[in-house]
Amino acid sequence: MKFTLKKRERNTSARRGTLVTPHGVIETPIFMPVGTHAAMKAMTPTQVRETGAQIILSNTYHLHLRPGEDLVAKAGGLHAFMAWDGPILTDSGGFQVFSLPNKRITDDGAYFRHEITGEEIFLDPARAMAIQEALGADIIMAFDECIPYPCDRKYAAISTxxxxxxxxxxxxxxTRKDQALFGIVQGSVFEDLRALCAKELVQMDFPGYAIGGVSVGEGLELLKRVVEYTAPFLPDDKPRYLMGVGLPEDILESVERGIDMFDCVIPTRYARSATLFTNRGRIRLTNRKYRRDFYPVDPNCSCYTCRNFTRAYLHHLFNANEVLSAILSSIHNVHFYLNMMAEIRRAIEEERFSEYKRTFLDSYLKGK
Structure with a gap:
């Protein structure tokens, strides 16, 4: 993997880069749609690609439970198994394990129950690496402890x-040289712990770094502070990934503070509940006012859904409980995110990111 920082905006820390992986080039800043079980919910790989997606994320924890990494490896790895020929990132499973109600965390790893069979499973750093190597993603993540919010400083220090x-x-x-292993910065909302973790990870010389333990209930203001005092400790020549952050306003604030990569289930999860993103804020298509609305979801959008269907039609699909409602809504939401990232990249290149952010949020937040 090779990362090239092409531009840093003069008045902010916003960055424009290129990340080369074995399965393709990623232009940053980038949003990564999430295909938890080696599948994007309600979307085919071709539909995902047509939204502008350059890289997708799959989940180590869920794929380990089923179908199992050995079966995926036998199928030729995750790319062949899910018919996605672009870059893939797998997370370590840390967030999923530590969000389980009955896990048991030790100094060596974590014990948890299989959600289907009930058998006890142990996951530690070596096992997390073995699973991810078998899955064969381009970028893999170190096994970490995701610190909950709120938590006391003593626990956060031990956990970090x-x-x-x-x-x-x-x-x-x-051991796999064709995979890039990213380290994850933890430390909750404590500035000194974030600095400590970032500095020591940089000494280990990972090819990329993530900021974890955010989007766990701390809110936008604390999120901004965590990114603001963590990102400066990360090297300029390595990609920076903010894990699990996915609202447009969160992404814009974090790009401004020097983040390159984002992922979240929000676009597809919201789509399945009839909540769609537009430049004038989110709309809920099950609302009765859309029953006779023959405009596209977003008149300024060029996605397949907006080119061909109306709000009234999607309103009907949701009311009729048609599967197509989730498909068309997911296509639109993922396209909205990827188009926003393309606009962000152009704005950074043209030294107008601050103006773009202000204009976008003026329109988007007024309509929320």
């Missing part, structure tokens, strides 16, 4: 040290 130990073990266990 644990994440650093586990990062070292992940690096030692990782």
């Amino acid at each position: 040290r644990k994440t650093l130990r586990w990062a070292e073990l992940c690096k030692k266990a990782h």
Whole structure:
């Protein structure tokens, strides 16, 4: 993997880069749609590609439970298994494991129950690496402890040290040279712990770095502060990934603070509940006012859905509980996000990101 920083805007920390992987080039800043179970919900790989997606994310924890990494490896790896020929990132499963109600965390790893069979499973750094190597994604993540919010400083300090130990073990266990292993910065909302974690991870020399433990209930203002005092400790010549952040306003604030990569289930999850993103804010298509609305979801959008269908038609599909409602809405929402990222990249190149952010939010937030 090779990352090239092509431009940094003069008045902000917004960055424009290119990330080369074995399965293609990624232009940053980029949003990564999430295909948790090696599938984008309600979308085919061709439809995902047509939205402008350059890289997608799949989940180590869920794929380990079913169908199992051995079966995926036997199928030729995740790319062949899910018929996606572009770059893939797999997370380590840390967030999913630590969000489970009955997990047991030790210094060595985490014990949890299989959600289907009930059997006890142990996941540690070496196992997380073995699973991700078998899956075969282009970018893989170190196994970390996702610190909940709120938490006391003593627990956060112990947990951050644990994440650093586990990062070292992940690096030692990782053997595939065609995969880039990213370290994950933890530390909750404590500035000194974030700085400590970032500095020590940089000393380990990972090819990329993520900021984890955000979007866990801390709110936008604390999110901005965490990114603001963490990003400066990360090297300019390595990609920076903010994990699990997905509202447009969160992305814009984080791009301004120097983040390159984002992922979230929000576009497809909201789509399935009839909530669609537009330049004038979110709309809920099950609302009765859309029953006779023959405009596209967003008149300024060029996605397949907006080129061919009306709000009235999607309103009907949701009321009739048709599967097509989720398909068309997901296509639109993912396209909205990827188009926003393309506009962000152009704005950074043209030294007008601050103006773009202000104009976008003026329109978007007024309609929320």
